[in-house]
Amino acid sequence: MGGTIRTVFNLAGHLAMEHDVEIVSVVREREEPFFPVPPGVRIRYLDDRLPRRKGLLSRFPTRLVPKEEAAYHWFTLRTDLKLIRYIRGRRRGVLIGTRPGLNLIMSLVAPPEIITIAQEHGNLSGHGPELRKRIARRYGRLDAVVTLTQTDLQAYERALKTRPRLLAQVPNAVTRLTGGRSPLTEKTVIAVGRLTHTKGYDLLIRAWAHVAARYPDWTLRIFGDGPRREKLQASIDKRELTGKVLLMGSVPDVGGELAQSSIYVLSSRREGLPMVILEAMSKGLPVVSYDCPTGPAELITHGHDGLLVKPEKIHAMADAICTLIEDEELRRTLGANALEKAARYDLEVIGARWEELLHGLCREEAATQTDQGPAGEYARARDEAAR
The missing domain is CATH 3.40.50.2000 (Glycogen Phosphorylase B;)
Structure with missing residues (x-):
C-alpha cells in the first residue's frame, strides 16, 4: 500500500489507454490489491502464496537479490526461478523494473530484443554500499534508467561505470483523489x-x-x-x-x-x-x-x-x-x-513525458535492429506496434 505501488498503478492506468499493459507482481499474499486496479490493466502473480503452501524452493534464500535490497525478505530461490522464466520468456515489448533487485535481475537475464527500463523510486544514496556497487556495474546493461529527481539523476551520472542508452528524470504524477479543496479552517x-x-x-x-x-x-x-x-x-x-x-x-x-x-x-x-x-x-x-x-x-x-x-x-x-x-x-x-x-504534475503531463520516452527508445531500437539486417522486419513490426 506504499507510494511506489500508487505510482505504478497511476502510470500503468495511463499507458493502458493506448497500450497493452501488465503489472507483474512477484508475490501474492492477499486476495485483492490494497488499491483498485486501473481499467485495462492486467495483474500477473509469479509466486501465489495464498494457499499457504510455498513449496521446497521457498525454503531457500534468493541467490539473485542482494541482502541490502529493502525487499530482500520477499525473495526466495522459488521467486528467482519464476522471475528468470518470466523475463526470459518475453519476446517483445518494454519491461520496467520498479526496485533495484528487479532491475539487477533484468540486467542479467533479459533477452536483447526486450527494451529494459530501471525505475528509481527512492534515491541512489539511500541504498547500501554493496547494492550501489552492483548498480554501478550492471545498470549500464539496461536500455534506460529513470530517476525521480534531478539530484538523483546527477548521482547516477557520477556513479554508473557504463551508461545505458538513456539516463533520464521523470517525476511521479500526482494521484487524482476524491474530495475537494481544503478550506484550511480545521485545526x-x-x-x-x-x-x-x-x-x-x-x-x-x-x-x-x-x-x-x-x-x-x-x-x-x-x-x-x-x-x-x-x-x-x-x-x-x-x-x-x-x-x-x-x-x-x-x-x-x-x-x-x-x-x-x-x-x-x-x-x-x-x-x-x-x-x-x-x-x-x-x-x-x-x-x-x-x-x-x-x-x-x-x-x-x-x-x-x-x-x-x-x-x-x-x-x-x-x-x-x-x-x-x-x-x-x-x-x-x-x-x-x-x-x-x-x-504541473498532473497525470496527463507526466504521462506524456513517459510516452515520449518510450517512443524514443522504441524508435532507436528499431533503427539499430534495421541496421543489423535480418532482425529489421521484426524491429519495424515492434515500432509499428509501439506507435
Missing part, C-alpha cells in the same frame, strides 16, 4: 505514510509536544500502518499527547482526509520524490517538510508554497508548524500556490 495537521523509521514520525511526535504546548486545540493525525506503531504510540503516551496525536491507521483514499486538514507535514529522514507532498498540494494544503535527501526541495519552493526545515531538527519543525498555525494569511497564500504547483 488539524496531517501526515501520511508507512510507520517506519525512515518516515521520521518519532521526530514529528517530539516536535508536536512543543506545538501542543503552544496550541493545545490543534491535533496531529498520522495515517498509515507499519512495524513502529507500538513504539510511536508509546512515545505519544509518554509525552502526554493522547488525543492530540492520533495514529489513524491506513485508508485506501486519503483525499477526503487531506481536504479536512489545514497543514501537511513530512518528517522523513530520506525520500525519493514524495508523492504525498503533491497530493497534499493538490488539495491546497501548505506543506512543512524536512529538507531530506531527496525530493522535498524539488517540490517545495520555501516561503512560496511550503516551508523547508533542516533535516531532523525537532525545534525547527515545531516552529515552522507554529508559524502556519499563527499566520492564517500565510497559510492561505502558500496553499493557493501549492495548488498551482501540483497542476
Whole structure:
C-alpha cells in the first residue's frame, strides 16, 4: 500500500489507454490489491502464496537479490526461478523494473530484443554500499534508467561505470483523489505514510509536544500502518499527547482526509520524490517538510508554497508548524500556490513525458535492429506496434 505501488498503478492506468499493459507482481499474499486496479490493466502473480503452501524452493534464500535490497525478505530461490522464466520468456515489448533487485535481475537475464527500463523510486544514496556497487556495474546493461529527481539523476551520472542508452528524470504524477479543496479552517495537521523509521514520525511526535504546548486545540493525525506503531504510540503516551496525536491507521483514499486538514507535514529522514507532498498540494494544503535527501526541495519552493526545515531538527519543525498555525494569511497564500504547483504534475503531463520516452527508445531500437539486417522486419513490426 506504499507510494511506489500508487505510482505504478497511476502510470500503468495511463499507458493502458493506448497500450497493452501488465503489472507483474512477484508475490501474492492477499486476495485483492490494497488499491483498485486501473481499467485495462492486467495483474500477473509469479509466486501465489495464498494457499499457504510455498513449496521446497521457498525454503531457500534468493541467490539473485542482494541482502541490502529493502525487499530482500520477499525473495526466495522459488521467486528467482519464476522471475528468470518470466523475463526470459518475453519476446517483445518494454519491461520496467520498479526496485533495484528487479532491475539487477533484468540486467542479467533479459533477452536483447526486450527494451529494459530501471525505475528509481527512492534515491541512489539511500541504498547500501554493496547494492550501489552492483548498480554501478550492471545498470549500464539496461536500455534506460529513470530517476525521480534531478539530484538523483546527477548521482547516477557520477556513479554508473557504463551508461545505458538513456539516463533520464521523470517525476511521479500526482494521484487524482476524491474530495475537494481544503478550506484550511480545521485545526488539524496531517501526515501520511508507512510507520517506519525512515518516515521520521518519532521526530514529528517530539516536535508536536512543543506545538501542543503552544496550541493545545490543534491535533496531529498520522495515517498509515507499519512495524513502529507500538513504539510511536508509546512515545505519544509518554509525552502526554493522547488525543492530540492520533495514529489513524491506513485508508485506501486519503483525499477526503487531506481536504479536512489545514497543514501537511513530512518528517522523513530520506525520500525519493514524495508523492504525498503533491497530493497534499493538490488539495491546497501548505506543506512543512524536512529538507531530506531527496525530493522535498524539488517540490517545495520555501516561503512560496511550503516551508523547508533542516533535516531532523525537532525545534525547527515545531516552529515552522507554529508559524502556519499563527499566520492564517500565510497559510492561505502558500496553499493557493501549492495548488498551482501540483497542476504541473498532473497525470496527463507526466504521462506524456513517459510516452515520449518510450517512443524514443522504441524508435532507436528499431533503427539499430534495421541496421543489423535480418532482425529489421521484426524491429519495424515492434515500432509499428509501439506507435
